[in-house]
Amino acid sequence: MDEATLVCARLLREGTVPRAELSALDRPDVRSEVERRLGAVGLVLATSAYSEHVGIRHSAEVTADGAFDAASNLGLRADACALLVILWARLVLQKRTAHTTREIPGQAELLGEHRTDAARSFTPAVRFAAIVREFGDVLGSATHIRSLVTQLRKLGFAAGRGDVIEAGPLLELGIDGERMMTFIRREVLAQLLAERETGAAAEDDDPGVSLLGALDRLGGSAAISDLERETKEKRNVLKRRLQMLIDEGRVRREGQRGDARYVKVT
Amino acid sequence: MDLRDPMSPENAAREEGAPTPDGWDSIAALTGGEPPERFEELGRVRALEPVYPLLHALAGRGLREFFVRAAALEALVASERPAFGARDVDEILYFLDESARDATMKALRASGWLEHDPAEGTRITDAGRWAYDILAFLHKRIGEAELLPTVEGVEYALRIGIDPLRHLLSMRSRLTALRAAIDAARASHSEVILRRTAGRISDVMKLSEQIRAVLRRVPVENAPARAVAREVHDLLARLHGSGSELHRDVTEVGRQHLQLTGGLTNEQIVRALMRRSREELAAAGREALLPIARPPPLLTTDVVASAAEQQVLRDRSAPEAIDWSEPPEAPRASGGEGVPSEVAALLQDLAAIAREGRPVPLSDVVPRGSAGESFLRLSLLALAGVSRAGEGIAGRLGALPIDVEAHGDGWPEPLEGAPLARLTPGRIVPRAPKGSEDG
Numbered sequence: 001m002d003e004a005t006l007v008c009a010r011l012l013r014e015g016t017v018p019r020a021e022l023s024a025l026d027r028p029d030v031r032s033e034v035e036r037r038l039g040a041v042g043l044v045l046a047t048s049a050y051s052e053h054v055g056i057r058h059s060a061e062v063t064a065d066g067a068f069d070a071a072s073n074l075g076l077r078a079d080a081c082a083l084l085v086i087l088w089a090r091l092v093l094q095k096r097t098a099h100t101t102r103e104i105p106g107q108a109e110l111l112g113e114h115r116t117d118a119a120r121s122f123t124p125a126v127r128f129a130a131i132v133r134e135f136g137d138v139l140g141s142a143t144h145i146r147s148l149v150t151q152l153r154k155l156g157f158a159a160g161r162g163d164v165i166e167a168g169p170l171l172e173l174g175i176d177g178e179r180m181m182t183f184i185r186r187e188v189l190a191q192l193l194a195e196r197e198t199g200a201a202a203e204d205d206d207p208g209v210s211l212l213g214a215l216d217r218l219g220g221s222a223a224i225s226d227l228e229r230e231t232k233e234k235r236n237v238l239k240r241r242l243q244m245l246i247d248e249g250r251v252r253r254e255g256q257r258g259d260a261r262y263v264k265v266t
Numbered sequence: 267m268d269l270r271d272p273m274s275p276e277n278a279a280r281e282e283g284a285p286t287p288d289g290w291d292s293i294a295a296l297t298g299g300e301p302p303e304r305f306e307e308l309g310r311v312r313a314l315e316p317v318y319p320l321l322h323a324l325a326g327r328g329l330r331e332f333f334v335r336a337a338a339l340e341a342l343v344a345s346e347r348p349a350f351g352a353r354d355v356d357e358i359l360y361f362l363d364e365s366a367r368d369a370t371m372k373a374l375r376a377s378g379w380l381e382h383d384p385a386e387g388t389r390i391t392d393a394g395r396w397a398y399d400i401l402a403f404l405h406k407r408i409g410e411a412e413l414l415p416t417v418e419g420v421e422y423a424l425r426i427g428i429d430p431l432r433h434l435l436s437m438r439s440r441l442t443a444l445r446a447a448i449d450a451a452r453a454s455h456s457e458v459i460l461r462r463t464a465g466r467i468s469d470v471m472k473l474s475e476q477i478r479a480v481l482r483r484v485p486v487e488n489a490p491a492r493a494v495a496r497e498v499h500d501l502l503a504r505l506h507g508s509g510s511e512l513h514r515d516v517t518e519v520g521r522q523h524l525q526l527t528g529g530l531t532n533e534q535i536v537r538a539l540m541r542r543s544r545e546e547l548a549a550a551g552r553e554a555l556l557p558i559a560r561p562p563p564l565l566t567t568d569v570v571a572s573a574a575e576q577q578v579l580r581d582r583s584a585p586e587a588i589d590w591s592e593p594p595e596a597p598r599a600s601g602g603e604g605v606p607s608e609v610a611a612l613l614q615d616l617a618a619i620a621r622e623g624r625p626v627p628l629s630d631v632v633p634r635g636s637a638g639e640s641f642l643r644l645s646l647l648a649l650a651g652v653s654r655a656g657e658g659i660a661g662r663l664g665a666l667p668i669d670v671e672a673h674g675d676g677w678p679e680p681l682e683g684a685p686l687a688r689l690t691p692g693r694i695v696p697r698a699p700k701g702s703e704d705g
Contacts, residue, residue: 082544135539
């Protein structure tokens with residue numbers, strides 16, 4: 001039996017196979033033969049630079065048919081798809097970063113060649129309890145989330161044992177990383193913008209915040225004239241706000257009259 | 267605080283068209299027939315009875331009425347007018363149509379929020395202003411676990427001379443909840459949850475000096491309040507400890523994540539995802555999901571037959587029959603078995619002393635044979651006559667009715683013609699038989 005047949009058979013039987021066990025695929029002739037045979041039945045090789053596995057997926061021509069909706073084809077419902085996004089962000093992103101930067105958490109001091117190996121074998125993990133606490137409101141009860149994790153483990157999207165969840169081979173091979181990365185960047189940016197707006201609103205509500213910020217910039221202690229220059233506010237307005245901050249215990253005054261300095265209480 | 271009953275709760279409820287609420291006495295139906303006065307918990311809240319019509323009228327018959335009445339109250343307070351004539355009310359409550367305006371004003375007037383003075387017009391009652399001030403706190407901070415209002419509450423209670431116990435209990439409850447939140451956060455191993463809880467802790471720690479200052483002012487003679495204040499002190503101290511552990515966990519969890527490319531942090535990503543609904547996350551997941559081909563179950567006749575054969579041929583050992591008979595009694599060693607001859611000799615000597623009833627000097631009993639045997643005898647004498655000595659040799663020595671008395675300050679004296687050179691002077695005194703002292 002030729003090698004291309006064996007590779008195809010293993011892929012069809014197991015879905016995903018460790019790349020190390022399919023070394024024949026490194027030979028261009030075998031690979032092209034495998035791709036030709038899979039292509040004849042509407043399948044393509046699924047590989048990723050970040051994955052140590054090889055899988056198969058339906059070709060674009062096949063999935064153009066309405067019957068091949070990706071999520072429903074795998075029996076994944078909305079909550080499972082939501083959990084996929086969460087696991088991808090928590091696990092695959094870390095793995096990709098380790099690959100790219102050749103660093104793993106807590107071992108930045110390793111030598112160059114060791115760092116590459118360490119990054120390749122780095123397996124990010126997330127605890128079940130963390131997912132429940134962070135996304136319980138979105139995904140439901142701990143029991144429900146556990147059933148979702150079990151489903152994703154059976155399908156190969158998740159791995160790990162017990163309460164430690166690791167990335168399964170399909171989390172890299174079965175998900176469009178670029179699309180996911182775009183979504184995550186957009187969400188994080190939206191959040192940062194929202195936080196900035198909220199922060200600005202809070203500053204509007206509490207003018208003392210800007211005054212404390214000015215004090216910070218002036219080294220934590222300043223005379224009223226320094227604050228005038230820094231904030232461009234009128235002296236009587238500043239005095240009123242400073243008195244409020246003194247009453248609240250956030251600022252204290254040292255010295256009298258012309259020598260008075262306002263010190264931020266830390 | 268003037269909380270005169272402007273309208274009985276029953277009347278206020280009737281005004282709303284709600285079913286007549288039961289009063290204080292009817293609580294007995296919920297306490298198994300016991301009068302409510304017998305329960306301290308119920309008695310404590312009876313003073314709130316005048317507040318009921320205010321809150322009931324504000325809540326109205328549903329959320330719509332609540333919104334309208336709350337907005338009307340806020341508009342009236344914001345108008346800065348001490349009293350309102352009919353034209354003022356029309357102007358202030360312009361956002362309501364005439365019938366709604368009249369109904370709202372009528373409900374607020376009937377329930378004690380507003381009162382009408384023919385000379386001045388309609389004005390907000392003192393009770394209404396109180397309730398409004400309390401409600402105002404709920405505006406911005408609702409849902410947030412802020413401690414400051416409670417601290418200020420204790421401060422205010424102390425200033426106006428009322429018992430701060432309720433506020434202190436609330437403070438204790440908040441701090442206890444915070445401590446539980448720390449434990450839960452540490453168990454979550456989630457950076458987001460840990461950081462969020464750390465933020466809450468640092469807010470409380472910023473207030474801790476203020477809290478301690480307020481607690482110091484709780485009068486000594488108010489024993490229950492002082493007791494709660496002490497507990498709050500303890501809780502604050504424990505929170506300090508828990509807070510440092512929490513910060514250590516935050517650092518530890520942070521070390522487990524890489525700084526992602528593009529300046530993103532793991533925590534930012536998780537927080538961003540937490541803001542999204544399940545549907546939004548699911549939509550993103552569906553869009554990103556690639557059409558993976560699932561391997562079909564691979565079954566051949568040979569494989570199935572082989573599996574079935576293995577199942578049938580599996581060696582299943584029959585369980586052993588359980589023997590329900592009593593087990594044989596464990597062998598017991600006799601008392602004398604294994605007792606060294608030197609010890610047996612000491613036991614015999616001591617038994618003879620007890621039998622004869624005559625005190626014997628230690629120098630006659632302890633030295634025997636060699637120095638080693640003499641040391642053994644002396645060391646075992648410590649157990650003689652001590653009835654709690656236990657079983658075996660110790661038990662037998664303890665059962666002997668004798669006492670060992672040491673003379674002098676314990677300094678040993680020289681012995682002649684004995685295996686020991688020196689020995690503390692003393693004697694072994696047999697105890698008198700029971701009843702002989704009486705006789």
